[in-house]
Amino acid sequence: MIKLTNTWGGQKQLLVPIRPGHIGMYVCGVTVYDLCHLGHGRTFVAFDTIVRYLRFSGYNVKYVRNITDIDDKIISRARETGEIWQMLVARMTHEMHQDFAALNILPPDVEPKPTEHIQQIIAMIERLIQRGHAYITREHDVMFSTETARDYGKLSGQNIVNLRSGARVSVNTEKNNPLDFVLWKAAKAGEPCWDSPWGAGRPGWHIECSAMNSYHLGTHFDIHGGGSDLIFPHHENEIAQSTSAHDGPYVNYWMHTGMVTVEQEKMSKSLNNFLTLRDMLQQYDGEVLRLFYMTGHYRKPLNFSRDNVDAARSSLTRLYSVCRLACGSPSAQHEQWQARFQQAMNDDFNTPKALAVLFDLARLINQTLVSDPDGAAALAATLKQLGNVLGLLCREPEEWLQSNPLWDQSQLNTIAARVKEREEARQNHEWARADALRLWLEEQGVELEDKGGKTHWKVR
Template structure:
């Protein structure tokens, strides 16, 4: 298996620190608002990665944190006139709802920053004792970036360029404009915790270092996150973690690609910002997941109505192949050439686009077996399709449930069945004009009828 390592900027053979086991940490949400599609990209990308590692037989310990104390959280809580913990609990519940609808499995651990204040303070004390951090006169504690010679090794940025490009009016409390806060002194009336440097709260970067090393050890296999976290967040994590522990922090760094909307980066300022739940009001959750999975996790993804429509069409083809077929027990179906091809492409830096192509090849086999009247082979191929689909978090629904899922249509299932029955009676009476009228009315309302020798089935367009 080869994985692209952002640190070395090349694909490397993956060799876990402990044979057969993978320790993986992914930066999670700052819970002050609903998750947007960019969050969904990261959630789904690393869900697929953890699923595939387990599929390959690894014992995966997956940690994804929650940042539940932050400037944005405190500002939003103040704007709402609510206690910040009420805001964070509400947003964490919403996040869990969103990820469940997208088929994202829960991580093994989901640490919250506020539960690790003791570990954060201890790490800061270690950094100060080692000459890597200092307490400023204003009550803040800063990391001394120039104390870590390797600073910039992840982002390939040079410290002298960062200092030269620093904004005018740098806080006087800092020794260097590149230094960053490990502990922030509390403002009057602000939520805080006691510390050796006075009441305050942790800086963002130190939270992840304390949580990841506590949950996974000083050195672990994979650290992931969104593209915007590479600098400064992940760069700062490396600096403070390696200075605190004296060990290499992470072996493999992975970053998901950005989401764009109609060729532009998704942002609130451009008015093209969509939450996951807004999107799921219009599109079925599995279609959205398929859209996200069908591109390589490192690539930029362009979100548009056309791209979602294409995802719906191609996912529908896969479910069509499964419709009316009872898959054989997966245990009865040995490894096939499709399984081997699937592993080959996924072993190449989790090439999900290639894996999707394999799924469609299996679907073609099912259709061919059915045309030939070989139901046993069709059932075996269906088992392979469901088995491989599960690794991507796809094709686990009953096909009828997929086709008939209600996404806000004015007709419910009972209404549709009644109209199909009326159409059947019209056809029986040879009233084909009425039969056609009912079919056309259903089609206008987004309901497609499929007639076969076994009867009529329906699906939402």
């Protein structure tokens, strides 16, 4: 049975779906005004892994991950670049999909956008007004009244009295309460807008998610996730809106990922340590970054450093080297190893423990290779299958072992040709030529292994 830590209450709880065998899951996605950063990669690899494991465990998962395609940042960036805002959104969405594909993040079942759900957003705001949870200002903004929401602040553990007294009321004199937040923004000159009962305008950020997840998953669903930076105010405000608009419960389990630091410091443009996924994917294979993200528990902070990512690459190379032995059906010990793997993942999707199981298995394979090559090959098939559950080890081992993000196809072809030449020289007993080719290949960062009359090679 799977247990997960519910941010609501902070306790580890048994996963009990609303509908047996089915799970509805919503994760707050990217605001597409710029390239994704390392933190985005961490969050969406984590939830992709969780969805993969839930499906592996037999659940029918409907996974909804939105894209925020209208926002102050999008409007501002479009002005800076001179683009039509829709073109900026389309371009950045394409870039996001490219980066996510490189990390082997599967597409969600539904990827809704606020601009495609204006009707649902307006309907939800109307319902909140009718039920006395929202009001219209003199400027024709629609505000949510936090004083009318039950349990406001419980998700984040915020002291609402302290928040209210510390808020700057002067920020918006139209508010009844400094903690109230906007549901509908009245149109400003030159900004995108849609017609509504309160005049032209556009939705606020928080209402977008509430309207979209209730439309695609119903007003009560199983899991809602996102980065820990969204707990307050975004998810707190989602809860307030959704429970005020609809009777009954909203979300059973709230899940949040920890932040990524860079060399133990918060990632920030002001500190000049802001790293985009695109930057990293030009230096590291996406599967290396995926494994790096899994070396920390999804709920904990994760520190990025070159040493940590290099270690992840070495670890992945070790696993692929063993997978090269895989042949035939999984081992007779498959169920035993799968049980250990599931025990780790059932404990709040503990990927560090699950990876430890894979490395224990890889160690056993290497130990039994000489005495029982067939058994080692079957165990390697088990290793590959379990790695696939995490979205790892999905490529042919040779493809991985012979890959280098700094090489183009021409360089790769040259390396392969030199390896073949050396193999032919050895077969012809041209030892001096073979040694010269080996030296040249080693200088290029290639590691050679001569075994069974054949040469295997990989990037060092």
